[in-house]
Amino acid sequence: MKNIKFRLFGFILLVISYSCNDATDILPQNTIPEETAFETVEDLVLGMNAVFSNYAPEQNFDFGSIVSDDTKVGEDNGGQRINEHNWVITANTFRANQVWLGNYALINSINRVLAAAEGITPQNADEQATYNSILGECYALRAIAHLDLMAHYSTDYSAGTASVPYVDFVVVLEQLPRNTVGEVVTGIKADLTTAEGFIDPAQSDVTRITRDFITAVRARLALYEGDNSTAMTLSSQLMANYPLANQAQYVAMFDDTDNTEVIFKADRVQGDPLAGGSWMFTNSGGSFIEVSNELVSIIPAGDIRTVTIWTNLDANFVADTQERVNKYPGSGGNRYLNDIKVFRSSEMVLINAEARARTGDLGGAANMVQSIRDARTGTTGTAPVYNSLADAITDILFERRLELAFEGHRFIDVKRTRDITGLGFVRSEALLDCGGTSGTSNCVLPANDHRFTLPIPAAELDGNANIEQTPGYN
């Protein structure tokens, strides 16, 4: 009897000592420890899917349009976005911070995939092709993320100006200082060159990274940094490959059914955010932010852009009195769900025009601008005559405002030309975009205002002792 009891206790002790490690060496099951997450090219594909979805060009228009003169307070505004619209911008302004956080989250995810890729060897030609395409897309997206950051966080784009940290490794606890514009530009160019080596020249899907995407980034960067001859050369190349759309194609483009002049667009499918949500309650189509009366008023008669810029139809296509943004009307039966057009040939035309104007070719610039007007009105008109660079820039800016409305350009365009035009944002009191009963009394953001450059987010300052706040926000 006693023996049996001893054996029982012995057994219990044995069970316990046997199983002690099983209680403490436990791996997560709903997620994967990073060490074992990326082991094959297939894993890298999953990483790339995440990287690409982290790329959110929506941030550019989401913030940039609301602080611009393209918008006014909407009829259904219950306080939404009112602070940004009134230029109350601080280190805690959520939407401004998203530009920083979103792009660095993207860059971090890219750097993690690149680091993981170093340890993975493709097993065959197919895998090699996939592997190369992933590396190419990573480098290309790292370039455009830095370009967007540089555009928003540098007071100007001279080589010596303080810009953002250029990051090509996985940051965890490091606290990085700002780099100069020149250093960031060097990094972007290097990334683009690396990307070019990996991207298959035959890749022509406008929703993925193509060689033309790389060219387009280079063209836009060249314009920003004042490398006008490069801007002209590269934009010409793309203009040759992507003709301007006719009126029907133009409208179809924003319905996502025509790609005539699309160089690159970020694909958006069911489950992705609705672009129209930046200005509207997407269930009803009620606007908290509407298209400014001034923008509506300057669209020439017969110009197809009146259709794509605004509409008075709500979510159920019932007409009312709101001037709501119509660049993202919806696609495939999903209201307000649209691809985000990042590079279109008309931007290349306008880059070409501006580069010409800046190099003294005012006549050439005018012809470029006119080519767009002809395409949009479906007629052939006479090119304008520019008497000065300021004259030309003002008209190009006017055309960019119409052509690229709500695509993320207006805020940066006004910012980077204010040295020539001497103008910041001036909202129209006469047209009731501000003042009176418009819902805002803030009409003018002067050309020299610090708010043309975004503040470093408070969260970054909390965790990074080496970064300096943008002047004006201290």
Added chain:
Amino acid sequence: MKLKLTWLLTLCMAFMMQFSFAQEKTVSGTVTSEADGLPLPGVNVIVKNTSRGAQTDFDGIYSINASEGEILVFSFVGMKTVEITVGANNTINLTMQEDAESLDEVVVVAYGTEKASNVTSAISVVKSESIEQVPNASLDQVLQGQAAGLNIQTSSGQPGASGTIILRGRNSVQGNIEPLFVIDGVPVNEDNFRSLNSNDIENVSVLKDASASALYGNRAAGGVIIVTTKKGKKGSGVNIQYRSLYGVSDRIDPGFDLMNAQQYLTYQRSRGLNSLSDAEISAIAAQTNTDWEELFFRQGDTNSHEVNISTGTERTTTFSSVSYFEQEGITRRSNLKRFTFRNNTSTTSSNDKFNFNTNLTLGYSKNDQSSNPGSGQLDNPFINAYIGNPALNPFNPDGSLDIFGDGTTGFANSPIVALNQSILNTDNTDELKIVGNIAASLEIFKNIRVGGSVGMDYEQTNRVQRIDPTSLRGINNDTNNPTAALIFGSQANTSFRDATFNVNSSISYSNIFNEKHSLDVSVFTEYFKEHISSYGFEAFGLDPKLPFVSAGFTSGNTTEGPATAPLYNYIPTVTATLTDGGLFSYFGVVKYDYDNKYGLQASIRRDASSRFSKTNKWGTFWSVSAKWNIHNEKFMEGNTFFNDLKLRASYGTTGNDRAAARFGSFSLVGTAAGGNTNGSTQGYQGTTGYWVTQVNNPDLKWETVVQANIGLDYSIWDRRISGSLDVYHKTTEDLFLNQPISTISGFNSINANVGEMVNKGIELSVNYDIIRNNDPRDFQWSVNGNIAYNKNEITKLVGDGLIETTRTALSEGDPFGSFYAVRWAGVNPANGSPLYLDLDGNITETYTADNRVILDKTQDPRYVGGFGTNVSYGGFALNALFSYAAEQYRYNGSLAVVEDPTLVTISNQATSILREWTQPGDMTDIPAPGFGSTRLLLTDRYIEDASFLRLRNVTLSYTVDRDVLEKTNIFTGIRIYAQGQNLLTFTKWRGFDPESNINSTFFEFPTPRTYTVGVDINF
């Protein structure tokens, strides 16, 4: 066997002795008890230094042979042993006194029991009498006010809802703050008691200081609460008890008034929101003046039935119970139904060397929950009790309830939406809970015992949330359905299982040397494993005729929209998760006691936790403590004032592994979209992706609580007054906080052991028998009370020493949960503008968040406790328990809504709004409406004193006299009683319930007031 032999031998000897000594005579007498004067049967009487002995009979009478000069020794359990020398007299009557020493109660301590006088730690005990038949389905809430240092509050009056228990102050910012709950040796979920029957509980030990709890090392940072369930009594035969109670609950009156229809319409007119004439308003108000409070609150019924049977033979005892408990909440669609079953057995081998215990309880409960309490959702009944438009008619012309109103789910229809939701839609949870333990121990050598136990806490819940397609939410497609879906309604089922296993083995040595040195040494190992899994689905497009079953779900293959771009609107969503966790520990304790005067205890525990499996896996926790029973000292002899006086001191550490995220030591990659700032939930082009969801901190380690305690246990004046006094100092070292890191990492903070927090406090408990009569049926009156003071301070933070947490802030040098707000300075009589104080204390009309200051107001109370009284006479007894919490503050987000002039179009308003500023010179506390809403500003306008004093429980009972019952030959005891819970609440708080475990309230489910009557019948 041994006993029988001894008896035979004694008899035999006695028989022989009679012939040996001729001078012997027969001495006889009666032994009575001093306390009640009743005869004492079974007293042992022996002649000293002989083997002659006898026992008193049922009438306390004995007789024994002894000669003059011999000494008779009278001994009886629980009485002082008396020696009397036989003289000339042949009759010796004796009155025996109770022995204080053996009155010593047995206290349940960590991994065992101990005599109260030997305990070196701070432990409070709550006994079954204060727990039983309280009409509250959650054990933790029943404990409120019953032990010094326990702060138990809840934010939900939902039957079965668990509260938050904080023992001796909050000791973690991000981690678990609640004590470890151990039921019969099994660690259980401390947030779920709805499926357990509190009547099964024998006693509850609250282990407060490091010495008491360090043996539970890894999980004891918040203290430990040990629950012991009932056992049968040895030799008690079969006892059967039937218990039943019935009661009703209703709401507690709030401390504010809402406008009636007349007032609301008139006020709306003054704000230009209607242009009705006085006559029209009167006409509407005469027709419709809805008191939404009446419609959203109801009287809820409670009833319970229980049968328990306990048996006891010399070697084996059992306790079994079955119970049914049903309680309706005080709002529609809120109730708990519960069935519980318990079987406890205890067996000792005939040689006393082997002990075997089993404890098993099964509970099955069904919990219907009201929709979204505590939220701003318009189907929350408690928001509508405030904001419901009094001019809105909730009745059809035929007098039935109109649950569709204008057919929308908008603000104008919001109270109707809530009614509709509570009648047509479903949110219920079925739960099966099993707590079981098998323990055995065997004395393998003299004084050496080995033991083992295996325990399990198993919880399985199935939750069903269903939006009926014919309900307002269904009709308006106001669900998780895709917006384009044409078939309405949705149903989500979630199954959740948490199975934990605890295996403990021990070896212990226990001995007494030279009658004075008592030594206990025990060594343990413990293995703990937790398996959590969940799975569920949400289906869309329901057929109202086939509720709850998949036959009524629309197929996922169904398409809608244009054939060219078909929309799949009914693809169900599915989830499945798996999580394991575990601990492995070995630990030991040494207890030494000298002559019941001096005691020392030391313990050490090494724990490995799966939560730190990649970093600092092992933690070591220890404690030392000592006691001094001053009353047993020579110099206290002859002292009649102190009966007991014990000084205790302890110091030690405990750990908290639940402060860290479960896999905080890993960098994790998941398929849930983590990095997308645009809000996408999927990979590019609708794919699956790998996101980094967590970056690890390579230095992550245990949060450690270091605690020092000095205590005094006393009883004086013939034990009329007794109690304890404790002073403690508790430091949480390596406190977990989110340390900010550069956002370039893709994250803005990392979990790190960077802070420190201190809790200091004093606890006092007193019992006083004001009137004590020897006859228990005579008048008896006692009072008791406890008070605990705790001061919390954050002594180390990261960064600049201030971390904002909405309305409160963590601030170095201030308590946790200190409110951080701009000081409200009333209303400017000149223009009706709100006034604020700036940082320097100057009055300003300008609000800026930069003027926030740390206020001397915190969410956790400084003082908590309870007090009560017990009065009895004859069969009648009156017991009352008050509980209180003082110096606690909360943001009254609910009242702020009905004092917000910008919400008057969509929400009824408090009558206080009627005194708003209207013209220069008005002295008022309500600003002019033109200044807009101040509700969302970070001011202290609605930070209110939520201190309360509550008559938590009062019971009047009558116990039928035993003599009467004996004649029935059926009953051995009958007790009937009437009981009230939360009958009175004294508070300055303006709302339905000052009690809450959160710092900002917003339309929570208030605690009800309950009246019950019940009966206990013993057979």
